[in-house]
Amino acid sequence: MPRVTPPDVDRAAAARAAVAARRARAAVKQSVAARERRALDVAESAWAGEPTAPEATLRVRELLMSIPSLGPTRADRVMALLGIAGSKRVGGLGVRQRTKLRDYLLGREGRGQLPTSRLVVLAGPTAVGKGTVSRYIREHYPNVLLSISATTRPPRAGEVDGEHYYFVSDAEFDDMIARGEFLEWATVHNAWRYGTPRPPIDAALADGRSVLLEIDLQGARAVRGAMPEALLVFLLPPSWEELVRRLVGRGTESPEEQARRLETAKVELRAQDEFDVKIVNREVGQAAAEVVELLAVP
Ligand SMILES: Nc1nc2c(ncn2[C@@H]2O[C@H](COP(=O)(O)OP(=O)(O)O)[C@@H](O)[C@H]2O)c(=O)[nH]1
Ligand SMILES: Nc1ncnc2c1ncn2[C@@H]1O[C@H](COP(=O)(O)OP(=O)(O)O)[C@@H](O)[C@H]1O
Structure with missing residues (x-):
């Protein structure tokens, strides 16, 4: 067995995390209504699990953009409204930001693709x-x-x-x-x-x-x-x-x-x-x- 040096361990872990993150992203790509709920589920499991879990390493921006009616511009605007910096990962959010994001996602639930204003x-x-x-x-x-x-x-x-x-x-x-x-x-x-x-x-x-x-x-x-x-x-x-x-x-x-x-x-x-x-x-x-x-x- 070749010795696995720490950088390899890091790389292997990073590769696994990337695959898992891709799966998490793929998982949120389902039906419109399911995607709304899924975004909230992903966030909740990120906060319930390990900080290195794929859901936790997903960026908030990506999570928001998995919701059908949120393109990049809107996702950025929502993040600005919630006071969340562009680079933040779901697992890296503080308590107040988690509450805000949860409330926002809960508010969207069941609304499908329809925005409330135009x-x-x-x-x-x-x-x-x-x-x-x-x-x-x-x-x-x-x-x-x-x-x-x-x-x-x-x-x-x-x-x-x-x-x-x-x-x-x-x-x-x-x-x-x-x-x-x-x-x-x-x-x-x-x-x-x-x-x-x-x-x-x-x-x-x-x-x-x-x-x-x-x-x-x-x-x-x-x-x-x-x-x-x-x-x-x-x-x-x-x-x-x-x-x-x-x-x-x-x-x-x-x-x-x-x-x-x-x-x-x-x-x-x-x-x-x-x-x-x-x-x-x-x-x-x-x-x-x-x-x-x-x-x-x-
Ligand atoms: N790009 C842009 N055009 C504007 C804005 N406000 C008014 N306009 C346009 O400016 C033009 C001139 O408007 P106005 O000074 O009221 O004179 P009007 O042409 O006699 O109605 C109109 O075509 C308006 O549509 C604005 O905020 N941005
Ligand atoms: N539906 C309409 N029928 C007849 N005249 C109209 C109508 N809508 C606007 N006008 C007249 O057309 C002219 C140009 O309208 P205006 O509102 O100043 O245009 P814009 O803001 O597009 O430059 C005005 O004299 C206005 O009274």
Whole structure:
């Protein structure tokens, strides 16, 4: 028998642990409902057994990602909410973190793949009626949480700071970027900067409340990158002629600016297939109702 040196022992143990961890991971890959329960079982057996047991060496992030509706982004967010560092292993959690993780997993049990809240992004070409539809929602559905963007654009008559937008200076906007406060931000129509503050959105979603964002196309794409679970909605005009009528009828842009925006609108309309849902804005109340329906999680 060759002498087994300590490093070999370590390596053999590590290999066994890796196989066992793979099995533990494979075990949690079962049916949707079973996986929810399984994640909790794995955690409980990790805490009941040896610290070197495969369940205990599984990373919390992997455990969370074994749950069907939790992708990497969500798993990271859940960990941030629970105050658990990214590299933590299930067996290495302290008592308070174990309680938090247990409560979180217990809360999910039986819920299957369904999240309790949703982030819905409303975008669409210029003058399709995004602002009108979201204003209608603000007025008729007070329970809907509409994200309030920060902008460097000066307020128009009747616009209220903290209600329609947070009107900030260029320097304040720069500070918000530097502090990482935006979920996304963009310069819109080559003019002003607009950004979506992230903390209120995280708080609402963690609280089980859905949130609606009305932002431009670049913003929608950025949100999809940052939060792949967001539902992207594209608002369409009934026809191209009607879009032109709305832009001209609004009368807020010069003829040159209108022409430029219509060129942009053609490009924007080509992006509609990137979206999860399309809603035609024929009648404002109807379009608003369709958007609100999407915010309700079944
Ligand atoms: N990316 C991004 N776009 C935004 C945000 N807030 C508003 N917008 C977009 O900015 C554009 C200009 O909005 P606004 O200043 O209200 O002027 P409007 O075009 O006359 O309605 C619209 O297309 C909005 O969808 C935001 O936080 N992020
Ligand atoms: N469903 C609709 N039917 C008719 N006109 C509409 C409708 N929705 C919006 N409008 C009008 O179209 C114009 C552009 O709407 P607006 O909300 O400013 O567009 P966006 O925010 O997408 O740029 C406004 O004059 C608005 O009153």
